[in-house]
Amino acid sequence: MNLDELVNKYHTDLNPNDLYIWEYLSKHRMKCSEMTIEELSKQCNVSKTSIIRFAKKLSLSGFSELKTYLKMQPSSQSNLNNSNLDMLCNGYIQSIQELKERNMESVFEIIYHAKRVFLYGSGAVQLNAAKELYRMFFNGGDYFYYFDGKTDIDDILYNFNQGDVMIMISLNGESDLTIEFARKMKLKDIPIISITKSKHNTLASLSDENVYFSTTNLKLPGEHGRKFESTTAFFILCEIFYIRYQEYKAEKEKSQTK
Known part of the structure; x- marks a missing residue:
């Protein structure tokens, strides 16, 4: 850590x-x-x-x-001696290595024993990541439910039961609506798995388990020097998370047949 x-x-x-x-x-x-x-x-x-x-x-x-x-701890400031392209590619490599090596067994244990798993995306990119997880897990024989920050959270909360699990995907983990939602789920004893940037954030502190990813911040060339934050790590995480869960599930089922 x-x-x-x-x-x-x-x-x-x-x-x-x-x-x-x-x-x-x-x-x-x-x-x-x-x-x-x-x-x-x-x-x-x-x-x-x-x-x-x-x-x-x-x-x-x-x-x-x-x-x-x-x-x-890597510095969050851009290294001006490196090209933006080098930094972007190195960021991908770092994210992949971190996700490959991180121990996720406790996260997978919660998902494996859940009656239902819900996916929540706090914004457009996050919802796309939730949909991608839904698609991959569906192909692997696991049916998840997904919804976004525009959904009435009280309606969703009303339908939660013991044995349900929530996976919350957020970039910064500080959206007011997301935090409100997480706090209400804690009151109902619904386990939360958060997927956020690798930094201290409120959502992660409210969650039972955390999965982190790294993003790359760039300052683009040009007169205005616009800032750019890559969100590709969301989708890298989805694929690695899915593959590692399938390996975990196969081992679990293999041990139960012995």
Whole structure:
């Protein structure tokens, strides 16, 4: 896990002071990775003990390991020495490698034992990703239901039952409607699997399981220097997720016939 994923995992254990430290760290990752604990505590206006306590809440051994994680974390800023095309292709490679190596057994376990699985896309691209998952899983013999952010969530919630599972697909995990929906599902004890960008976000912190992907941010050439964020990772994730689930299901069914 990277730091963003650890913060999502242990979010309920973090107090406002911890979140303030995290806000500073997330905005100045490389700078903080070179600081001493005295320098960081001064910048955050907290005690050294508070920083160590924050690190331990994330299951880290202390400040040294926190710095190691900061150095490992890729910078979100564009590397101007690389071409946009190189960065885009490298981003695809990074996403594929992360999704290939990530342990998803607990996610697949929830899906495998679910009575019904629902797919929710918070926007147009996210809904297309949900439809793609629906199509692939249908071909594999699993029937999912999908809907988008325009659907009346109260009607959907009314029809949820124990044994149902929700997969929520969101880019940033911060849409007001998506967060409201997730909170209402938590009240009904419906398990949530979130699919979001690899960063701390509210949806991930509300979910029972998280699947993360990386996006590539580019600044395009030209007078206006328009920004571009690739969302192809959504669809790379869908294919890898589907293939890995089919492998998991085959192993599960094989073990049950022994």
